[in-house]
Amino acid sequence: MKRFQTMSVVISLEEIAEGIYVLTLECPEIAKLTEPGQFVNVRMHDAHSEPLLRRPFSVSFVEGDRLELLFNVIGTGTRFLSTRRPGDAVDLLGPLGVPFHIDDTFETALLLAGGVGVAPFPMLRAALERAGKKVITLLGARSGVQIADRRLNNAYVATDDGSRGFHGSVVDLFHATVARNAILRPKIFACGPNRMLSVVAAAARTIGMDCELSLEGEMACGIGICQGCPVERSREGRKYALVCTDGPTFNSRDVVI
Amino acid sequence: MKRFQTMSVVISLEEIAEGIYVLTLECPEIAKLTEPGQFVNVRMHDAHSEPLLRRPFSVSFVEGDRLELLFNVIGTGTRFLSTRRPGDAVDLLGPLGVPFHIDDTFETALLLAGGVGVAPFPMLRAALERAGKKVITLLGARSGVQIADRRLNNAYVATDDGSRGFHGSVVDLFHATVARNAILRPKIFACGPNRMLSVVAAAARTIGMDCELSLEGEMACGIGICQGCPVERSREGRKYALVCTDGPTFNSRDVVI
């Protein structure tokens, strides 16, 4: 798979929900090649060494030569991103990782996002719809102001504090949705904190649904050379897979999280 | 002497000569107290540790609650400063150091600046003129485009490449000036690279002029606690003085540079 280390140009930065930003970058090489679920590894500075490592971000959406990153500010790196202004250069390495598998024989895609786990879904949903799949989008957040449903019309919303939509977690909402509707040949796509993903994986196993996860995890390189991002495999053979090159998307049956 | 660690606000940033900027900061506490020749120690980041140390900059001019820093971009810290925009906060520690001595009985002040050594002179000249002294300002730079004569009307200019004013160094220009004019009860104030200052000090000694230098030097703290900025003293007693608290201004007779 072709990858580039290249300079992108900031087109815009928009706060789309409380503390959640969308950064639009012009980067023809990477925009052209990215598939849903892939990520870019973003350099967080130019001249100095702090913070040292790149940060991985899912490509949230692609439009022509532009790609969008969706992130919330949690530390030095994301704070840096949140101060980029139009015209600034941002060093990207990508596209990286294995895309979501959307060619299987499922008919309905259930998208489950916890928090900024929503990031890859705008692009994924567009691709699924192009492929003629039915898509049900479920978004969870602590509070309604943190729901980032840009480019995700008609998403069902769950909030921990009940301030918007369903009162409870996105997994609770998922159970309620499955219980109330007959869903034809479903496949789950889930992205969010690993705690949430392991609950989703267990639920999928119990009810026998196919399920693909996009994992988070610390990365040093993002390109398979540091061995820093292992996830335990559930199959025989190697004990660990690498999140950055074997994932970040995994079938929930294949990993132990 | 009273000092503050305080947040200033960027009012403006202006490129006044090639690669040379004036940063205007609003900072009432420090602006009110600063005297010519004093400096502020500027923090170069907010959340992270790179670059670690503050950087010292002479206060170039004070107007009401505002102070001006004049600098050229040479490394990470000054590059950081050159990307500040109006409204940004900048952490200052100051005012620091011993001001120039302008109360002596001299009548004519000869200001000699090498490169951005010009920084403290706008404020110094204004104070000298207020005190009724005659001021002759000599500025040197590699090339005419690097002459930073803002707020220094009628300065005499020397350039290494002859592209503006006198063709030669500012010390050559000084000699020429002294040779051609009868200067009444002079005192030299010199600021620039240490190489230049040691030539100026030697010249002053030879022709018997009183001479005050503003020294550069690496600093860690700027406030006298690290002992990191020694300069050799020429008098008996302690072997070293500290540039940050015993200086940065020294009578050229008192130090070995």
Added chain:
Amino acid sequence: MTVKTSFMLRHVEFQNRVFVASGTFGYGDEINDLVDPNKLGGIVTKSLSWKPRDGNPPRRIAETPSGMLNSIGLANIGVHTFIEKKLPFLRTLKTRIIVNIAASSVQEYCDVLALLERHDGIHGYEINVSCPNVKEGGLSFGTNVDRTREITERLRPLTEKPLIIKLTPNVTHMSEFARAVKDAGADAVSCINTLVGMAVDVRTRTPRLSTVTGGLSGPAIKPIALAKVFEVAKSVDIPIFGIGGITTADDAIEFLLVGACAVQVGTTNFVDPGASVRIAEGIAGYASSNGIDDVGKLVGSLKADVKASVLQTWL
């Protein structure tokens, strides 16, 4: 929740567990306008020797990534001037004063300490056997376990006050040194002094420091310091002052969790003079919001299996 922040070392009570490190706070009277020393657990003075020392020639400082090298060379006013000029001010503070002593012979350590013993206002001693920037004493003592033990043994009978030995990280097994000084009667160890480091100016092809090598401090060394404190804490039962790259309360808490009973803030004082007081407040706040009523309960409370670490087999 009110949180107990104080702790005892020997017979001395300290109001909290945040100190300022030797050489980074002068003698206490230089920056008390920028930070209130009375809010600190203690001040460790710049190292004192018998006679004043000029220190090394310039250049003494070089910045490095997230760190700095220094080669001050123990420039100090000497113990006599200290007693005359600095101690009277320090006595007016309600914080504790730890005098740090450096020397180029065992006898000099004893002489300085014995002289200080005859004056009020000192609550303990920190013995610097680990300065990497002087040729006599310093590292040649600090990397020699027998000399380190000997210095401790000779000093112990001279004082009833807390005796803290400041160790160098520039050794294979720091815990070996901690054990030796514990056996020789020390009340605590300080970990770590600076690491030997170097920087070069490629333009002039000369070292950036006049002494070629210097001591590395600052955030860059924090991971190393934490591992050293953890090593000592897991092998020797002695109170530890954790030092190295502390800039925030979280950094300080890391040291407490791995086993430091208190911390010292060094290089950060140069960048952010108010930091040490904020760190002391931040630790109390952390304890409070975690329902912990005594900061002491944090000490060594890391949930970690030393058997998982290479230190297990290596020690």
Added chain:
Amino acid sequence: MTVKTSFMLRHVEFQNRVFVASGTFGYGDEINDLVDPNKLGGIVTKSLSWKPRDGNPPRRIAETPSGMLNSIGLANIGVHTFIEKKLPFLRTLKTRIIVNIAASSVQEYCDVLALLERHDGIHGYEINVSCPNVKEGGLSFGTNVDRTREITERLRPLTEKPLIIKLTPNVTHMSEFARAVKDAGADAVSCINTLVGMAVDVRTRTPRLSTVTGGLSGPAIKPIALAKVFEVAKSVDIPIFGIGGITTADDAIEFLLVGACAVQVGTTNFVDPGASVRIAEGIAGYASSNGIDDVGKLVGSLKADVKASVLQTWL
């Protein structure tokens, strides 16, 4: 000016003095789309052991100020798979291939090297006696001068190719180890492997790495690495590969000036895959603009008086 960048080690010529460090470039076929390995002096492979190793459980990586901790635990495909799957690709490169070997017994080192000797396409060996992230072998070898000597003595007769021993900085006197391996027949030493370090998550009160401690690398350690290379260069007459925090050509030149005959770029490959090639070009450019016709003339050319350094008395 044309600048000579090549150099010889034993009978092998290397086209320039910039290598990529073990564990930071995979086996060479993972990032050759992002950087052209043919522009490098050499590739040092990820450490290989006899059998494949899974490595340590997650979490293996933690960022620190200007550095990172890793606890990969020598995860590798094993020497057999390497020979079958990776060596054919490496043979197509025109750069030199140094295979790095790690093992948990002296015999395993010998077995791996002996097996590799039966295959073409390898130009030298780097022996990792210094991994801080495995409990057998690694530091327990690398901090023991007799074991380090023994490993070198046993390996030397097995190959005519350059034998490079990669030393750990986690010892008091690294030069002692360099001397021992020189005497035992090594052609060169690599300085430095990572420093033992640690980081704590104060929210969960757990170590950030599954193995509690890990190895510190990146710009943060550069000053320490430079001092270690300087120490070895001043005490032992043996070629040195300088390693530690190199991110720019200037960094690399610092290492050459203090005495490294070549350098290896590590952590930087993760951040900026193209850096190593730019560093090689930058060194040649520096030599050229300083009127130096052979990069080798830079090696050890620092204008410095070791007598000014504490290393003088301390060594």
